[in-house]
Amino acid sequence: MPKIAIEAVEQHNMTSYPAPFHEPVAGRWQRRLGAAAGLTALGASHVVLKPGGWSSQRHWHHGEDEFLIMLSGEAVLIEDGGETILRAGDCAAWAMGEANGHHLVNRSEADCAFICLSAGERARGGEYSDIDMIFTAEGYKRKDGTPYPPREA
Amino acid sequence: MPKIAIEAVEQHNMTSYPAPFHEPVAGRWQRRLGAAAGLTALGASHVVLKPGGWSSQRHWHHGEDEFLIMLSGEAVLIEDGGETILRAGDCAAWAMGEANGHHLVNRSEADCAFICLSAGERARGGEYSDIDMIFTAEGYKRKDGTPYPPREA
Numbered sequence: 001m002p003k004i005a006i007e008a009v010e011q012h013n014m015t016s017y018p019a020p021f022h023e024p025v026a027g028r029w030q031r032r033l034g035a036a037a038g039l040t041a042l043g044a045s046h047v048v049l050k051p052g053g054w055s056s057q058r059h060w061h062h063g064e065d066e067f068l069i070m071l072s073g074e075a076v077l078i079e080d081g082g083e084t085i086l087r088a089g090d091c092a093a094w095a096m097g098e099a100n101g102h103h104l105v106n107r108s109e110a111d112c113a114f115i116c117l118s119a120g121e122r123a124r125g126g127e128y129s130d131i132d133m134i135f136t137a138e139g140y141k142r143k144d145g146t147p148y149p150p151r152e153a
Numbered sequence: 154m155p156k157i158a159i160e161a162v163e164q165h166n167m168t169s170y171p172a173p174f175h176e177p178v179a180g181r182w183q184r185r186l187g188a189a190a191g192l193t194a195l196g197a198s199h200v201v202l203k204p205g206g207w208s209s210q211r212h213w214h215h216g217e218d219e220f221l222i223m224l225s226g227e228a229v230l231i232e233d234g235g236e237t238i239l240r241a242g243d244c245a246a247w248a249m250g251e252a253n254g255h256h257l258v259n260r261s262e263a264d265c266a267f268i269c270l271s272a273g274e275r276a277r278g279g280e281y282s283d284i285d286m287i288f289t290a291e292g293y294k295r296k297d298g299t300p301y302p303p304r305e306a
């Protein structure tokens with residue numbers, strides 16, 4: 001049945017960010033619901049952020065739209081324009097190519113959960129607002145184009 | 154700010170279904186959040202189903218993935234395999250090309266609300282499970298290929 005057994009989908013907190021950029025996302029626990037359901041054009045992840053956890057480094061995409069729906073708890077959305085609190089039922093969207101880096105930070109003392117969806121061409125890459133990093137089809141690079149080494153070589 | 158002011162997005166219950174197939178979706182009130190936020194690759198609608206309302210005729214897509222998140226209330230998901238109740242926090246997904254028609258019906262006495270997302274190639278069309286209709290890049294047709302006339306000519 002297409003209703004998704006969310007709890008049955010493997011949850012992980014892996015990240016391919018190079019050190020030390022992986023550290024703030026250690027409290028991000030993801031379930032790849034879209035892949036589990038056989039979706040290929042639409043990405044959909046269930047994400048739990050532990051207190052202190054970040055959803056990602058603050059970033060934007062050249063070729064991918066993103067949409068987020070808060071399910072429970074509270075997170076702070078941080079963008080160029082400032083901060084906004086998101087609570088259950090709140091939605092946010094980021095159009096591809098808009099150079100306004102965004103991420104969510106859980107500054108509360110309880111878990112929060114959301115669904116994050118994406119579509120477009122991930123391989124067109126994107127940029128990070130606060131750190132010397134971009135992402136490309138070939139992986140993470142410094143803004144001068146030098147590749148970062150894999151964190152676990 | 155990318156947080157969406159959901160109440161500010163126009164709500165409508167329009168449908169282009171030919172008669173009499175438009176009748177069961179009269180209680181479907183949609184807000185096109187993705188378009189309002191400038192998204193082009195990812196479709197995202199906030200939908201309220203009034204008691205008795207259907208989300209659509211039961212259908213599936215040849216080229217489009219779909220993902221649904223219940224926000225409030227209760228709806229019955231109807232598919233080839235049977236019926237499943239969806240409540241706040243439940244998710245369901247339908248991969249493109251899977252010939253398992255689906256829709257939601259609100260059999261409760263209160264409104265229900267959900268977010269429905271899609272990505273892929275809508276113009277590749279799809280099929281309806283319970284009625285003599287398909288949808289194509291050229292519009293709605295009977296299964297023998299005869300076009301349906303527009304409902305309001």
